[in-house]
Amino acid sequence: xxxxxxxxxxxxxxxxxxxxxxxxxxxxxxxxxxxxxxxxxxxxxxxxxxxxxxxxxxxxxxxxxxxxxxxxxxxxxxxxxxxxxxxxxxxxxxxxxxxxxxxxxxxxxxxxxxxxxxxxxxxxxxxxxxxxxxxxxxxxxxxxxxxxxxxxxxxxxxxxxxxxxxxxxxxxxxxxxxxxxxxxxxxxxxxxxxxxxxxxxxxxxxxxxxxxxxxxxxxxxxxxxxxxxxxxxxxxxxxxxxxxxxxxxxxxxxxxxxxxxxxxxxxxxxxxxxxxxxxxxxxxxxxxxxxxxxxxxxxxxxxxxxxxxxxxxxxxxxxxxxxxxxxxxxxxxxxxxxxxxxxxxxxxxxxx
Amino acid sequence: xxxxxxxxxxxxxxxxxxxxxxxxxxxxxxxxxxxxxxxxxxxxxxxxxxxxxxxxxxxxxxxxxxxxxxxxxxxxxxxxxxxxxxxxxxxxxxxxxxxxxxxxxxxxxxxxxxxxxxxxxxxxxxxxxxxxxxxxxxxxxxxxxxxxxxxxxxxxxxxxxxxxxxxxxxxxxxxxxxxxxxxxxxxxxxxxxxxxxxxxxxxxxxxxxxxxxxxxxxxxxxxxxxxxxxxxxxxxxxxxxxxxxxxxxxxxxxxxxxxxxxxxxxxxxxxxxxxxxxxxxxxxxxxxxxxxxxxxxxxxxxxxxxxxxxxxxxxxxxxxxxxxxxxxxxxxxxxxxxxxxxxxxxxxxxxxxxxxxxx
Numbered sequence: 001x002x003x004x005x006x007x008x009x010x011x012x013x014x015x016x017x018x019x020x021x022x023x024x025x026x027x028x029x030x031x032x033x034x035x036x037x038x039x040x041x042x043x044x045x046x047x048x049x050x051x052x053x054x055x056x057x058x059x060x061x062x063x064x065x066x067x068x069x070x071x072x073x074x075x076x077x078x079x080x081x082x083x084x085x086x087x088x089x090x091x092x093x094x095x096x097x098x099x100x101x102x103x104x105x106x107x108x109x110x111x112x113x114x115x116x117x118x119x120x121x122x123x124x125x126x127x128x129x130x131x132x133x134x135x136x137x138x139x140x141x142x143x144x145x146x147x148x149x150x151x152x153x154x155x156x157x158x159x160x161x162x163x164x165x166x167x168x169x170x171x172x173x174x175x176x177x178x179x180x181x182x183x184x185x186x187x188x189x190x191x192x193x194x195x196x197x198x199x200x201x202x203x204x205x206x207x208x209x210x211x212x213x214x215x216x217x218x219x220x221x222x223x224x225x226x227x228x229x230x231x232x233x234x235x236x237x238x239x240x241x242x243x244x245x246x247x248x249x250x251x252x253x254x255x256x257x258x259x260x261x262x263x264x265x266x267x268x269x270x271x272x273x274x275x276x277x278x279x280x281x282x283x284x285x286x287x288x289x290x291x292x293x294x295x296x297x298x299x300x301x302x303x304x305x306x307x308x309x310x311x312x313x314x315x316x317x318x319x320x321x322x323x324x325x326x327x328x329x330x331x332x333x334x335x336x337x338x339x340x341x342x343x344x345x346x347x348x349x350x351x352x
Numbered sequence: 353x354x355x356x357x358x359x360x361x362x363x364x365x366x367x368x369x370x371x372x373x374x375x376x377x378x379x380x381x382x383x384x385x386x387x388x389x390x391x392x393x394x395x396x397x398x399x400x401x402x403x404x405x406x407x408x409x410x411x412x413x414x415x416x417x418x419x420x421x422x423x424x425x426x427x428x429x430x431x432x433x434x435x436x437x438x439x440x441x442x443x444x445x446x447x448x449x450x451x452x453x454x455x456x457x458x459x460x461x462x463x464x465x466x467x468x469x470x471x472x473x474x475x476x477x478x479x480x481x482x483x484x485x486x487x488x489x490x491x492x493x494x495x496x497x498x499x500x501x502x503x504x505x506x507x508x509x510x511x512x513x514x515x516x517x518x519x520x521x522x523x524x525x526x527x528x529x530x531x532x533x534x535x536x537x538x539x540x541x542x543x544x545x546x547x548x549x550x551x552x553x554x555x556x557x558x559x560x561x562x563x564x565x566x567x568x569x570x571x572x573x574x575x576x577x578x579x580x581x582x583x584x585x586x587x588x589x590x591x592x593x594x595x596x597x598x599x600x601x602x603x604x605x606x607x608x609x610x611x612x613x614x615x616x617x618x619x620x621x622x623x624x625x626x627x628x629x630x631x632x633x634x635x636x637x638x639x640x641x642x643x644x645x646x647x648x649x650x651x652x653x654x655x656x657x658x659x660x661x662x663x664x665x666x667x668x669x670x671x672x673x674x675x676x677x678x679x680x681x682x683x684x685x686x687x688x689x690x691x692x693x694x695x696x697x698x699x700x701x702x703x704x705x706x707x708x709x710x711x
Contacts, residue, residue: 012408024443024452031459033466033590039444050407057372058407060422062414065444135372136365136420185370329370331420 008320011312013051022304039065048311063131068340118152119145120343130336139184140334168202169195175264185329193267201256255281272322279317356430367420398436474582478575490542499705500531506693517629519569531698539571558686563636570621576614623675632682637672
């Protein structure tokens with residue numbers, strides 16, 4: 001089936017094809033006061049999936065705007081009202097001098113949101129796989145994500161207690177947990193990447209600000225001892241330095257994430273297929289700089305093309321080797337979720 | 353009975369496994385069926401076909417109630433077959449029915465009406481809310497202000513005198529001084545008016561305080577706080593469809609405190625009340641003047657100060673100045689002793705909680 005010199009994945013879209021979808025989405029979202037957002041997302045995905053070829057057949061997105069909308073309303077009913085109450089209730093409690101109660105409630109709310117954002121990540125993936133079809137077969141998961149939510153909480157708590165040194169481990173093991181619970185047709189995904197490979201880059205990200213901070217402190221003490229007030233030139237220098245640090249940190253974070261993504265996807269397989277992700281740090285940097293340029297130069301309107309760009313980036317650098325037997329790839333028996341990714345939407349997680 | 357295929361340009365997945373079949377399609381007016389070596393599908397009704405869109409020059413159809421069932425044509429389906437087919441959805445079912453531009457026009461109109469209603473309606477919804485509800489809400493919100501209300505018997509008497517003079521007919525349930533270091537006064541739901549400590553220290557005379565207090569009494573009389581609350585609630589519901597950031601920004605822009613009309617009304621009440629009580633409006637105008645000059649300082653303080661919630665315009669100052677009667681017989685709002693009682697209230701109240709944070 002494999003065409004020579006073509007990867008297993010190919011993106012065949014064209015931004016000029018997509019532009020009418022993007023602009024009408026923007027227009028309809030504005031005039032419906034944002035309600036059309038869900039149908040807009042659906043149209044975008046339908047386009048992107050249909051222009052994503054895997055081996056011999058494009059993917060197909062079958063989610064609907066209505067189910068995303070219903071998911072949104074459900075989450076609003078479940079969490080919006082308590083959260084709203086908490087917001088106003090907090091003020092009232094503090095006004096009444098019940099600060100301790102207010103803060104313990106706030107902590108509780110924070111913990112709940114933390115747990116649910118873990119659950120949301122899981123359910124988002126499950127929903128997307130359950131609406132993704134290829135050769136008339138879909139994906140999904142038998143789990144609902146409640147257990148994953150707990151492992152999300154405890155792993156990040158442990159990572160925090162290790163002075164954040166264990167963050168790569170938390171990220172990687174959560175990625176593996178999440179994907180290992182997913183399946184496509186009868187085949188489970190396997191995700192077995194170890195965190196060791198990304199740890200060095202994480203240390204770079206972790207130690208650089210520390211080193212800079214130490215340097216700056218020494219410089220600051222030197223200045224203090226010299227009893228010189230900051231002259232404009234030095235102030236400009238400082239400003240420039242801060243900007244540099246800020247941008248530099250962003251780049252280092254990107255360098256770490258590029259490696260993380262390569263390793264994480266590289267550890268994944270499905271039946272006889274092994275996945276690879278080929279984007280290097282430079283590719284990620286170009287993507288982000290392109291995003292910024294696009295948004296700035298179009299005064300923000302270009303933002304409607306971001307999801308297109310990100311998907312294209314993802315598919316262009318994704319590859320799979322090995323084989324999958326079509327006759328053994330039978331229909332998924334997982335229960336398909338009935339509504340969309342309302343939770344993820346509420347916590348602003350992942351936007352394609 | 354018409355047929356097409358089998359050929360490479362027509363393929364089918366049965367949704368059971370991923371094998372690709374190249375079926376022959378047989379159809380007539382009622383419906384169609386598929387036949388391929390080793391299997392059949394159908395007969396199916398035309399109405400059960402669901403267009404899945406045309407990706408990359410292919411036409412894809414699904415079957416109602418059968419998840420993975422697909423019939424795909426490279427290019428368009430044969431013409432005699434296509435006449436039976438429904439059109440694929442494009443923008444969403446309702447929008448497709450009336451067309452994109454009419455739909456955009458209609459939605460824009462509805463959005464404009466909704467926004468107008470949400471911005472305007474609170475003014476006539478708020479008066480319909482029973483006082484008892486508002487009182488309960490206000491009491492819950494404020495409680496005892498965390499024990500930060502300063503009160504001595506003398507200060508209570510002085511405030512009571514001001515209430516009688518300036519708002520005897522208004523359902524005020526409490527006027528209190530709060531031990532909070534801000535130059536401001538607020539009207540809260542349930543007929544509560546809170547004067548922050550620094551306002552009294554900032555005021556040069558009881559007449560200035562009287563003007564500001566009468567302004568807040570005006571808000572209570574017009575139920576402006578309730579209006580603002582209802583408006584904010586309406587906006588958050590209306591803009592809930594946008595994702596968090598966008599909605600919040602718009603909400604903040606639209607719900608700016610009370611709106612200028614409400615402020616003007618409160619000023620008008622204040623001017624009237626001062627006149628009825630024979631208190632000079634000039635000190636209040638002078639107070640505005642000073643507030644405007646003071647609008648420097650720390651940004652946090654600015655945001656929490658009088659200027660942030662009551663922007664002073666030249667027009668407002670002039671309104672107070674113009675209402676002064678030349679050679680009018682004005683009397684001070686409070687006696688020297690009463691004024692001193694207010695100034696010292698927080699210092700003399702033994703069991704008041706300290707200010708929460710010092711700016």
